[in-house]
Amino acid sequence: MKKIIIDLLDNGEVHIETTGFQGPTCVEETQFLKDFLGRETFKRLIPAYFVRVKNKIIKKYLQLCG
Amino acid sequence: MSHISKVEVEIQSLDDLKKACQRLGLTFQEGQTSYKWYGRWVGDAPLPEGVKQEDLGKCAHAIHVPGADYEVGIVKTSNKYQLLWDSWSAGKLEKVLGKDAGLLKQAYAIERVKRESKLKGYRIQEKRIDNGIRLIMTL
Numbered sequence: 104m105k106k107i108i109i110d111l112l113d114n115g116e117v118h119i120e121t122t123g124f125q126g127p128t129c130v131e132e133t134q135f136l137k138d139f140l141g142r143e144t145f146k147r148l149i150p151a152y153f154v155r156v157k158n159k160i161i162k163k164y165l166q167l168c169g
Numbered sequence: 170m171s172h173i174s175k176v177e178v179e180i181q182s183l184d185d186l187k188k189a190c191q192r193l194g195l196t197f198q199e200g201q202t203s204y205k206w207y208g209r210w211v212g213d214a215p216l217p218e219g220v221k222q223e224d225l226g227k228c229a230h231a232i233h234v235p236g237a238d239y240e241v242g243i244v245k246t247s248n249k250y251q252l253l254w255d256s257w258s259a260g261k262l263e264k265v266l267g268k269d270a271g272l273l274k275q276a277y278a279i280e281r282v283k284r285e286s287k288l289k290g291y292r293i294q295e296k297r298i299d300n301g302i303r304l305i306m307t308l
Binding site for chain 2: 108115119
């Protein structure tokens with residue numbers, strides 16, 4: 104199941120986490136949230152990002168932080 | 170694939186800010202062009218981006234906070250709105266709004282996410298967590 108979890112903290116910070124998306128769609132699917140909420144200050148792809156797509160592991164999107 | 174992002178909230182929608190005020194029991198004062206504050210810049214904190222000293226105290230709208238002596242001013246700058254307010258403890262705003270008006274930004278973000286996500290067809294669950302509110306959106 105595609106799921107977006109948004110933690111809206113008491114200090115005004117917003118953390119967005121996605122699960123269940125295939126390929127790079129999680130970033131695309133949450134872009135609308137970031138666009139209307141403000142400015143993205145941090146992004147980290149978590150291990151599930153490195154899925155095999157057409158028998159090829161896409162590593163060029165590797166981004167540990169920033 | 171998954172990822173984690175952090176977003177700094179910017180106020181872009183007055184409608185959602187009004188809903189956030191309702192959520193927190195604050196009063197949105199449409200068209201009020203000044204807000205209550207200490208009244209004199211003492212330089213104990215940096216001025217908000219794009220705001221000059223002579224702009225302080227002036228606004229396009231304001232927010233009245235029950236129990237506080239000071240108010241929040243709302244100023245439009247380019248494509249967003251800025252919240253101007255005096256965090257000096259005597260004004261009692263920080264007690265209600267949290268540090269850096271975090272609770273007001275949180276309430277705004279909740280209203281904004283709910284409205285926009287429904288348009289996209291997401292189902293939304295809201296629950297309280299230790300340090301905030303969690304919205305779970307599912308398709």
